[in-house]
Each structure stands twice: as C-alpha cells, then as structure tokens.
Amino acid sequence: MSDGPARSGPSAGIAPFAQRYRGALADANVRGGLLGFQRSWQGTRDAQMLALEAIAGRGFGALRDEFAAIKDRVLAEPARYVAQFRAHAEAAGAVVVEVGSAAEANGYIADLCRRRGITLAVKGKSMVSEEIGLNAALAAAGVEAVETDLGEWLLQLAGDRPSHLVMPAIHWRRGQVAALLSRTLGEPFDADDIPAMARSVRAALRERFLHAGLGLTGANALIAETGSVMLVTNEGNGRLTSSLPPLHVVTVGAEKIVPSLADAIRQVRLLARSATGQPISTYTTFISGPTAGHELHIVLIDNGRSALAADPALAPALRCIRCGACANVCPAYQVVGGHAFGHIYTGPIGLVTTAAHHGLAAAAGPQSLCLSCGACATVCPVAIPLPAQILEVRREAFARGRGARLRRLAWRAFASRPLVAVASRLLALAALPLRAGGFTRLPFGLARRHVSWRTPPAIPWRPARARAALRAARAPLAPTAASGRRVLLFLQCVADRLAPEVPVAAAALLRAAGAEVIVPPDQHCCGLPAFDAGDHDAARRMARATIEALDGTDDIVTAAPSCVVMMLHDYARLFAGDPAWQARALGLAGRVHDLAGYLAGPARLPAGTLAAGDRAPVTVHRFCQGSHLLHAEDRLERLIADLCGVEVVPLAEAEVCCGFGGATSLAAPELAAGVLARKLANVGASGARVLVTDNPGCVLHLRGGAHAAGLAIRTLHVAEYLAARLPAAHASASPRGAGER
Amino acid sequence: MVTSAVETFRARAEEAQSSVHALAGWPEVAALAIALAGDGRVALAPSLARAQPALLAWLGARALLPDAAAPAASVADAAVGIVRGALAVAETGSVLLIEPDLADRCVSMLSRALIQVVERGRVVESLDAVPGALAEAGQPAYASLTTGPSRTADIERSLTIGVQGPHAVHVVVLG
Numbered sequence: 001m002s003d004g005p006a007r008s009g010p011s012a013g014i015a016p017f018a019q020r021y022r023g024a025l026a027d028a029n030v031r032g033g034l035l036g037f038q039r040s041w042q043g044t045r046d047a048q049m050l051a052l053e054a055i056a057g058r059g060f061g062a063l064r065d066e067f068a069a070i071k072d073r074v075l076a077e078p079a080r081y082v083a084q085f086r087a088h089a090e091a092a093g094a095v096v097v098e099v100g101s102a103a104e105a106n107g108y109i110a111d112l113c114r115r116r117g118i119t120l121a122v123k124g125k126s127m128v129s130e131e132i133g134l135n136a137a138l139a140a141a142g143v144e145a146v147e148t149d150l151g152e153w154l155l156q157l158a159g160d161r162p163s164h165l166v167m168p169a170i171h172w173r174r175g176q177v178a179a180l181l182s183r184t185l186g187e188p189f190d191a192d193d194i195p196a197m198a199r200s201v202r203a204a205l206r207e208r209f210l211h212a213g214l215g216l217t218g219a220n221a222l223i224a225e226t227g228s229v230m231l232v233t234n235e236g237n238g239r240l241t242s243s244l245p246p247l248h249v250v251t252v253g254a255e256k257i258v259p260s261l262a263d264a265i266r267q268v269r270l271l272a273r274s275a276t277g278q279p280i281s282t283y284t285t286f287i288s289g290p291t292a293g294h295e296l297h298i299v300l301i302d303n304g305r306s307a308l309a310a311d312p313a314l315a316p317a318l319r320c321i322r323c324g325a326c327a328n329v330c331p332a333y334q335v336v337g338g339h340a341f342g343h344i345y346t347g348p349i350g351l352v353t354t355a356a357h358h359g360l361a362a363a364a365g366p367q368s369l370c371l372s373c374g375a376c377a378t379v380c381p382v383a384i385p386l387p388a389q390i391l392e393v394r395r396e397a398f399a400r401g402r403g404a405r406l407r408r409l410a411w412r413a414f415a416s417r418p419l420v421a422v423a424s425r426l427l428a429l430a431a432l433p434l435r436a437g438g439f440t441r442l443p444f445g446l447a448r449r450h451v452s453w454r455t456p457p458a459i460p461w462r463p464a465r466a467r468a469a470l471r472a473a474r475a476p477l478a479p480t481a482a483s484g485r486r487v488l489l490f491l492q493c494v495a496d497r498l499a500p501e502v503p504v505a506a507a508a509l510l511r512a513a514g515a516e517v518i519v520p521p522d523q524h525c526c527g528l529p530a531f532d533a534g535d536h537d538a539a540r541r542m543a544r545a546t547i548e549a550l551d552g553t554d555d556i557v558t559a560a561p562s563c564v565v566m567m568l569h570d571y572a573r574l575f576a577g578d579p580a581w582q583a584r585a586l587g588l589a590g591r592v593h594d595l596a597g598y599l600a601g602p603a604r605l606p607a608g609t610l611a612a613g614d615r616a617p618v619t620v621h622r623f624c625q626g627s628h629l630l631h632a633e634d635r636l637e638r639l640i641a642d643l644c645g646v647e648v649v650p651l652a653e654a655e656v657c658c659g660f661g662g663a664t665s666l667a668a669p670e671l672a673a674g675v676l677a678r679k680l681a682n683v684g685a686s687g688a689r690v691l692v693t694d695n696p697g698c699v700l701h702l703r704g705g706a707h708a709a710g711l712a713i714r715t716l717h718v719a720e721y722l723a724a725r726l727p728a729a730h731a732s733a734s735p736r737g738a739g740e741r
Numbered sequence: 742m743v744t745s746a747v748e749t750f751r752a753r754a755e756e757a758q759s760s761v762h763a764l765a766g767w768p769e770v771a772a773l774a775i776a777l778a779g780d781g782r783v784a785l786a787p788s789l790a791r792a793q794p795a796l797l798a799w800l801g802a803r804a805l806l807p808d809a810a811a812p813a814a815s816v817a818d819a820a821v822g823i824v825r826g827a828l829a830v831a832e833t834g835s836v837l838l839i840e841p842d843l844a845d846r847c848v849s850m851l852s853r854a855l856i857q858v859v860e861r862g863r864v865v866e867s868l869d870a871v872p873g874a875l876a877e878a879g880q881p882a883y884a885s886l887t888t889g890p891s892r893t894a895d896i897e898r899s900l901t902i903g904v905q906g907p908h909a910v911h912v913v914v915l916g
Contacts, residue, residue: 172896288882
C-alpha cells in the first residue's frame with residue numbers, strides 16, 4: 001500500500017476530511033435522504049435476493065461465493081487474463097493499452113483527442129474517470145467532457161462530485177435539482193415534476209450526443225474469452241455514448257476481467273440486485289470490437305491496483321463490482337454520506353481502496369468513521385471482508401499518522417492491568433462528587449461534544465473482580481448440560497470497571513445453571529480496543545496475556561460478545577506469522593462462548609424458570625457484530641421469551657449498529673450520536689420501555705443516550721435482566737449485594 | 742404449476758414496465774406500430790426492413806429508414822421504432838438485441854416508443870442462453886440485453902421512466 005503523496009488525480013480539489021465531516025453533519029438533507037434510502041433499499045434488495053434463490057436454485061451465499069472464487073482466479077493470474085482479453089479484443093479490432101498512472105491514462109486520451117481534432121466528448125458514468133480526474137485533464141487539453149448520466153450531469157453543472165458509487169446525486173433534493181435546471185436551461189421547473197426534468201435533460205443532451213467526437217465510458221466487466229466490454233446502465237446514455245461518437249474510449253481497471261461470458265452473466269445476477277434492487281438493469285451491453293468505421297480504445301489503468309493486489313489482506317477488495325451495497329447498509333454512511341465517508345470512492349469499499357489509488361493521507365480521515373459493525377461484509381456480493389480491511393488501513397494510518405508515538409504509549413499503558421486498576425480508582429475518586437443516579441454528570445458544559453448526547457456512567461469504586469457477589473455461592477435451579485462443569489468467566493475490561501453488575505449477574509446465572517464459575521485472576525483486556533484503534537502491537541500484548549490467563553481446557557464464558565468476536569475472528573489474524581501463538585489462539589477460540597449463547601446452549605434452564613418478576617414487554621437490540629459475525633440472529637429474543645415468558649416486541653432494524661463502535665464514538669461523537677438516534681427512534685417506535693441487549697459497551701452507550709435524550713427507557717444487559725429474576729431463595733449473595741459500589 | 746417460458750417472460754417484462762403482445766404475424770406488428778405512432782413516424786431497423794420488406798409497404802408514408810450518412814439525427818425521437826430481438830429471456834423479462842450495425846442501434850436507442858419483435862421459438866428460460874446466442878451470432882460488435890424502457894432514479898430515488906432511451910417498450914412475441 002502506498003503511503004506516499006497523493007497520486008495524480010483530482011484529490012487536490014477535495015476539501016480536507018475534517019471540513020467534509022463538519023459540512024456533512026450540517027447538511028440535514030444528507031442523513032434524512034439516506035435514512036429513507038437505506039430502509040427502502042434493504043427491503044427491495046432482500047426481496048430480490050430471495051427471488052434469485054427461486055430462479056437460480058441456490059441462495060445469495062452460494063452465488064456470492066462462486067463468483068468471488070471466479071474473481072480470485074483472475075486476480076491470482078492477472079497477466080494471463082489480461083493477455084487473453086487483449087488478444088481477443090485486438091482480434092475484434094479494438095486497441096488495448098495498459099497504463100500505470102492516472103496521468104498516463106489522461107495523457108493518452110488527451111493525445112488521442114488532439115490527433116483526431118476532438119473538442120467535445122460525451123461521458124457515461126465511470127468511477128475510474130473520477131478516480132483519475134479525467135474531466136479536468138481533458139478540460140486542460142481543450143476538450144469539453146459532458147457527463148450524460150443524469151445524476152453525474154447535475155453534479156457537473158453544480159461543480160459537485162458523487163457521494164455514492166451508483167447514485168451519485170443521492171445527497172441532492174428535488175428542489176435543488178429543479179433550481180439548478182431552471183438556471184441552466186432557462187425554463188422553470190416544478191420540483192415535483194421529475195419526469196418533466198428528465199425530458200428536458202434528454203433534449204438538452206441530445207445535441208451533445210450527435211456532435212461529440214469522443215464517447216467515454218467505464219466498464220462493468222471485461223470478458224477475457226471474447227475480448228468484450230460489458231457496460232450496464234439504466235438511462236440508455238451508456239449505449240448512446242458508446243455508439244454515436246466515432247471514437248469510444250473505455251477507462252477501466254484490469255480487475256474487472258472475468259474469464260467468460262457465462263461468468264459475466266453470474267455478475268449480472270448479483271450486480272443490479274445489490275446495486276438498485278432490480279433483477280437486472282435496463283441495459284446490459286456487450287461490446288466486442290468497434291462498430292464498422294469507428295474506433296474503440298480500451299485503457300487498462302493500474303493506478304495503485306498492483307500494489308493492492310500484492311497485499312494479501314487487501315487484495316480481495318479488487319473483486320469489487322461497484323454495486324454500492326456496502327454503503328447502503330452502513331449506519332455511519334447514513335449519517336454523513338459519501339463526501340465524508342470516503343474520498344473519491346465512497347462507502348466502506350472507498351475506505352479500503354482510497355489508500356491504494358490516492359494515498360494513505362486521503363484514506364486516514366474517513367477510515368476513522370467505521371464502526372466495525374460488519375453489515376457491509378454481510379451484504380457484499382463478492383464477499384470482501386471490508387471491516388477487517390478497513391482495520392488494516394487503520395493500522396497503517398495509526399503507525400504513520402500524527403501523534404503515533406503518544407498513542408502507542410497510551411495503549412502500552414492500557415495493556416497493563418495494574419496501571420488500569422490504579423487509573424480507574426483515581427477516575428472513580430475524581431468522579432465521585434459528580435455521581436447521580438448511576439450516571440456521571442459533568443459540570444460547566446465540560447466535554448460537551450462527548451457527553452451532551454450520551455451521559456457517561458457512574459464510575460464504580462470497586463470493579464467486578466473485587467466484589468464478593470461475583471464469587472457468592474448459589475444453588476442450581478435445575479440440572480442442565482452445564483451442571484458440574486467448570487466455567488472460566490472472562491469479565492471484559494469495560495464491564496469489569498464500568499458495569500460490574502454485568503459479570504456479577506453472569507456468574508449468578510451460570511451458577512443457577514449448575515456450573516462451577518472460576519474467575520481467573522490475571523485476566524485484563526482481550527486487546528480489542530487497541531486492535532480497533534490500529535495498534536496491533538498493544539493488541540497482541542493483551543491477547544497473549546488473555547490467552548495465558550484463560551489457559552486450560554474449561555469452557556470460557558463472557559458477557560461481552562465483542563470479546564468473543566475478537567477471540568474467534570481477530571486473534572488468528574493478529575498472530576499471522578506466529579504459528580505457536582496462532583495455535584494457542586485457535587485453542588482458545590474453540591473454548592470461548594458468549595453468555596447468551598451459553599445460556600441458550602449447554603446452560604439452558606427449563607422454559608419458564610425465570611417467569612416470576614416484571615411482566616413489562618421487552619425489546620431487543622441485536623449486537624451488530626453478533627448478528628454479522630456470530631450469526632446470533634434472534635437468539636436473545638428467544639432466550640428471554642423462553643426463560644421469562646414475557647412479551648418480546650420486535651425492534652425495527654434490530655441488527656443495525658447502535659453507534660457505540662468502540663473508539664469511533666470517541667473519535668467521531670457526532671456520527672455516533674446520529675447512529676444512536678436512529679436506534680433510539682426505532683426503540684421508541686417499538687412501544688417497549690425495557691431495552692435488552694448483550695454487549696456491555698452497547699448497554700452503556702444506549703443507556704447514556706436514552707438518559708441524555710430524556711427517554712423513559714430502561715436499558716439492561718441480558719445478564720442483568722435475567723439475574724434480577726432469579727428466585728431470592730436460591731441467592732446467597734454477600735450482604736453488600738447488588739447495590740455495591 | 743408449470744409456467745411456460747412465455748408466461749414467465751410476460752410477467753417479468755411487465756414488472757420491468759414493458760408491454761407484451763402475442764401477435765400472429767408481421768401485419769399485426771405493423772398495425773400495432775401505426776396505432777402507437779398516431780401522427781408520428783415509424784422508424785424501422787434497416788436489417789429488419791431488408792428481412793421483412795413488406796413492412797415498408799404496410800407502414801406507407803409513416804415508414805422511416807435511418808439515413809446512411811447521419812443515422813442518429815435522421816431517426817432521433819421517431820414516435821415508434823421497430824427492431825428485431827434475438828432472444829427473449831423469461832428470467833428477467835429482457836430482450837437481447839444483436840445490433841452490430843449503428844443504423845439498427847439508432848432505431849432502438851432513439852425512438853420514443855420501441856417495438857421489439859421476438860419469434861416465439863426464441864423465448865428462453867434463463868440468461869444462461871445469452872452466451873450461446875452471442876457465440877452463434879459470431880460475437881457481434883454490439884449486443885444489449887434490454888429490459889423495459891429507459892429509466893432513472895437519480896433524483897431523490899424517484900423512479901422516472903424515459904431518459905435517454907425509449908420511454909415505452911412493447912415486446913411482440915411473434916407466432
């Protein structure tokens with residue numbers, strides 16, 4: 001990956017990240033428009049994927065994996081497939097050129113224009129052309145390049161740029177479009193008469209199509225066995241652009257090659273469903289050589305792609321078919337849009353590829369907005385592990401960014417359990433006078449940016465590990481598969497220090513299910529916060545200590561599924577190249593369980609065991625990573641309904657992230673507040689006044705958010721909710737009990 | 742329930758805002774074009790005019806053939822265009838247009854309403870038939886799977902029919 005200066009291209013015209021982030025937050029059109037879009041897109045896309053299963057006889061997962069493997073075959077042997085494509089395209093009469101940089105690509109096209117005497121070009125929508133800054137380069141060479149995709153043309157008229165890979169002007173409202181068109185075309189437009197606007201655009205662009213000497217397009221795929229260019233559009237501008245001018249130039253990366261036409265059809269089946277929720281786009285065109293009397297030039301652009309291909313962690317990003325689905329499910333993208341969440345390439349994929357095309361500096365700001373919820377990886381039709389790749393970019397940004405040394409020191413300190421113990425005692429002491437009803441109330445508007453929308457929790461004097469209740473004996477309620485089993489309880493640093501009632505409740509539940517609960521004394525942090533922040537050295541240090549502390553053969557249970565995700569998915573990557581530790585990490589992964597899964601599995605109590613108690617309806621926030629990485633689905637809902645017999649009210653968008661995102665809510669509090677607001681609105685709409693979830697960080701985030709918003713919602717970790725219903729007769733907790741602070 | 746490819750094609754094509762007509766022969770196609778054209782002209786793909794010269798006679802003064810020197814300008818915004826489709830695909834309601842000649846393409850790209858005529862025997866179940874059809878045609882320089890009229894959702898995601906391509910598509914299943 002490049003960490004050098006931005007490559008040639010349009011980066012220079014893009015405002016600094018902080019300015020884009022502030023601008024996006026100030027534009028209410030962005031989040032309002034994108035929220036409606038994400039909701040309707042999800043429904044349409046899901047329905048289309050179900051329909052596809054009926055058509056293809058196989059589901060989304062199988063078709064995705066099959067096509068991803070085909071893309072990988074090409075990416076593994078680029079030279080062979082480029083040669084095959086070139087041979088067939090040239091045999092059909094096309095000119096194929098390979099260029100290294102954006103400047104070379106632009107130079108080649110400008111030179112063609114000069115030699116052919118071309119001064120007007122029409123252009124189909126092409127992200128590669130945005131990537132290389134083609135319009136500006138052509139303008140400098142005296143060639144006017146007119147965008148012909150409606151959205152792109154509007155942006156060009158306004159001097160704006162795309163904020164979405166597929167719907168470039170998604171951040172515009174119809175009133176703005178009507179005003180822009182009125183100014184441009186000199187006739188009044190009714191903002192609600194979009195068909196009239198489309199008709200006028202058709203008329204306005206017609207002359208350009210008829211007189212342009214050059215048609216510029218990208219390509220959705222290149223087909224090696226036939227030398228064909230596949231071009232997908234809905235408006236019909238792609239066919240006109242590639243047909244009418246006597247010269248057609250395609251700008252494309254060689255990663256778009258697929259071996260065969262049959263493979264291109266596989267891509268078609270996934271592409272439109274993922275992009276716009278259509279079964280197929282209106283026009284899917286296969287161009288095999290030039291039209292008689294015309295010229296076709298195909299410019300294969302590297303511009304950082306080889307470097308990306310050489311990086312094993314990031315190479316799968318080259319499978320991308322530019323459907324934009326990753327942005328359509330990204331809760332952070334919904335709040336700030338593509339101008340902040342991305343660079344030229346927007347959305348989660350943009351957070352990965354920007355570093356390769358436009359340098360690490362361009363990628364450093366946007367990558368900090370990723371909440372690591374995993375929604376993008378689940379929806380990606382070519383199985384790109386986007387959250388892991390974004391963390392990889394973050395690691396690079398961490399190592400080379402400003403203040404790297406200081407941050408490294410801070411994480412080194414955090415890796416030390418004794419230091420954290422002392423620090424949290426000091427913090428608890430300092431916060432003592434500010435404690436009010438389970439929260440910390442900061443005076444004088446201190447840290448407003450961080451606490452105005454999320455009241456921080458009270459900081460307990462005694463962590464969970466120091467509480468007698470954690471070790472209090474309890475008679476089993478009923479025999480379970482876990483009866484008599486030794487279970488190591490992993491407390492999690494956040495719960496241990498900020499929500500000690502959660503591990504205490506977890507221990508009580510495990511004992512009620514008959515398990516013998518052991519609390520290994522040397523445990524501290526699994527390493528997730530440092531890993532999330534990009535400091536892999538500190539993360540490894542903590543991971544090793546955790547593996548040591550939890551050594552043995554017993555089951556490990558934690559009430560923090562985020563740590564389970566870390567141990568199951570990230571330890572192996574963290575120890576890549578270190579077989580001994582990787583093996584130990586794998587051994588740990590085989591023994592670790594999240595509490596809800598354990599209570600629904602081996603430690604399952606008979607139905608109705610916890611029926612006594614509060615009957616108020618409950619709604620459940622599904623921890624996003626639990627949904628996307630642990631396949632938890634409706635496990636929590638079923639567990640609560642089964643054990644307690646209370647009504648569990650469905651929560652809309654239950655698995656959409658709550659906005660906690662670890663460090664993201666500290667680095668970009670406004671973004672986190674926006675994501676939280678979406679969640680709390682859904683909770684409010686559910687009608688339930690009790691909100692249960694199972695990740696401690698999310699509990700504190702949601703609880704503080706509901707408090708700051710003045711909502712009468714009680715937020716509980718599932719362990720707290722269930723343990724509060726344990727019969728008192730069986731409890732033998734210490735006298736200091738639950739109120740212990 | 743066994744659904745024929747034609748029935749499935751009709752359902753999918755209508756979902757994509759095409760109109761589907763089952764017609765017995767070319768005279769009926771001409772009649773449809775005349776009915777759709779009103780006072781306007783009916784542009785004919787030159788390859789179709791060569792294969793079915795009678796169409797020119799039936800259409801009479803309405804008939805419009807692209808000018809060889811300026812095919813686009815000569816048929817732009819014709820009220821109706823008629824082209825021949827190589828396949829109709831039930832899976833997506835698409836019609837495969839094989840159009841290496843620019844003049845044919847100008848009719849399918851620039852007419853306001855487009856009639857695509859596909860023989861009944863060329864209605865296939867799945868997109869998997871497309872690679873074979875293109876190979877059979879000798880990898881033509883230009884072929885498009887078209888599915889309904891041209892559209893955009895670029896302004897506030899509002900589906901708007903009719904942008905640069907035809908604003909109405911009539912698929913005729915012939916015979």
